[in-house]
Amino acid sequence: MEILIAEDDEQIANSLKKNLAEEGHHVMVANDGQEALRSIDSILFDVVILDWRMPKVTGVEVCKHIRNSGNKVPVILLTALSQVANKVEALKYGADDYITKPFSFEELNARIQAVVRRYQTNSNELTVANLNLDLLNRKVFTPRGEISLTGKEFDLLKYLISHKGFIISKEELTKTVWDWNFSTGTNVIEVTIKNLRKKLEEKLGKNLIKSVYGEGYIFISE
């Protein structure tokens, strides 16, 4: 995951960075709120960890800015004091969670997991490679503009993407995407795959849906 830590205490920042990096994440550190804002506006993080009190711009202000600009990235606030007012304020300004110092790395990690999981399961978007699916409006966007899909094509793509990296058999697609519980002697799947591929390739220039002979289809993100 891409994680931003905004924390002016270098010792804490470095310790967190080291620990999170060991978990396999990419961590960027900002030393004050201003720096944090710059990073947030240019990079897409999976989670942002903000210290409450920071030079120049405070964590709450950064948080407010994030929300005002429509950014929904999960935010965790670090508060030094465990005053009730602070906690209330944190939630009010759109933070997703907060931790009172001092805290263990284990706890922070658990919160990150929880907050990211919550975000992903509640978000109505599915992003992979150069594709962004708007699950609510059933639209697909690429850097080169929207791809207009029919209902079945969208359902199929959504299913493949949400199981990316796994081979999906045609029987499975028949049951899930087509909602048929009998095997028909048709090739609708092949045809729909073909049409979907054509539309994707038109915009992306490459084929993300691979066939696995005798087994099914698999969506590849890189």
Add this chain to the structure above:
Amino acid sequence: MEILIAEDDEQIANSLKKNLAEEGHHVMVANDGQEALRSIDSILFDVVILDWRMPKVTGVEVCKHIRNSGNKVPVILLTALSQVANKVEALKYGADDYITKPFSFEELNARIQAVVRRYQTNSNELTVANLNLDLLNRKVFTPRGEISLTGKEFDLLKYLISHKGFIISKEELTKTVWDWNFSTGTNVIEVTIKNLRKKLEEKLGKNLIKSVYGEGYIFISE
């Protein structure tokens, strides 16, 4: 809101009940986990507050049960000890938030607000009267079973419901639901309204979409 408090300490339970009632909520108290489970299975709460340690069934176990049964109601856990392991566990088992005792009523209230708001803005359902719209799968359910709508019918219903109580002009529908920015000399809207009404009335026995002569349409929930 409908709130369930599961707490064996009667003093705490009653104090919370009183305070929450003063805020205008309906509060039900369960004295142990078993009682809580029974209530949860029969009543639809807006938020459930569970004490961690309770006789018979603990709060975490209640929480696990809630999630296993697919219930997505927001859960707040009350923990006596502020041990890290507890907090981690709470999130792991699907709680949405937790508070460490002792806590102020003000804090609990803020957390309830946050958790419910988060739930409502992130939920993919729209419920009104006897209708439940599954926004992700674009399906509509009633107590008497599913209503199968076409795409346009669903979009129209969704728009009317999310503006229930307000009169929606045909010009507005043209722009939003049909995505046309010119006024056409057609009556698609009237026709679609008619078909939608027919399907709704078939299952609900009544017409929820009223016409306002010369102004537009309005969705009425009661």
Add this chain to the structure above:
DNA sequence: AAGAAAAATGAATTTTTTTTCATTATTAAG
């Protein structure tokens, strides 16, 4: 390299959805 199974393809057909049209019913206002 040849044969058989599986997958891809182009085009036709069927089904569903969306829109239009002509007519009837309802509403508000004089």
Add this chain to the structure above:
DNA sequence: CTTAATAATGAAAAAAAATTCATTTTTCTT
């Protein structure tokens, strides 16, 4: 009670989407 505007309706036409079909291409096995 009429009249004119607005809304509802049934049915047809047009458009779009889903499925089928016949054929070609690819892949794996021997």
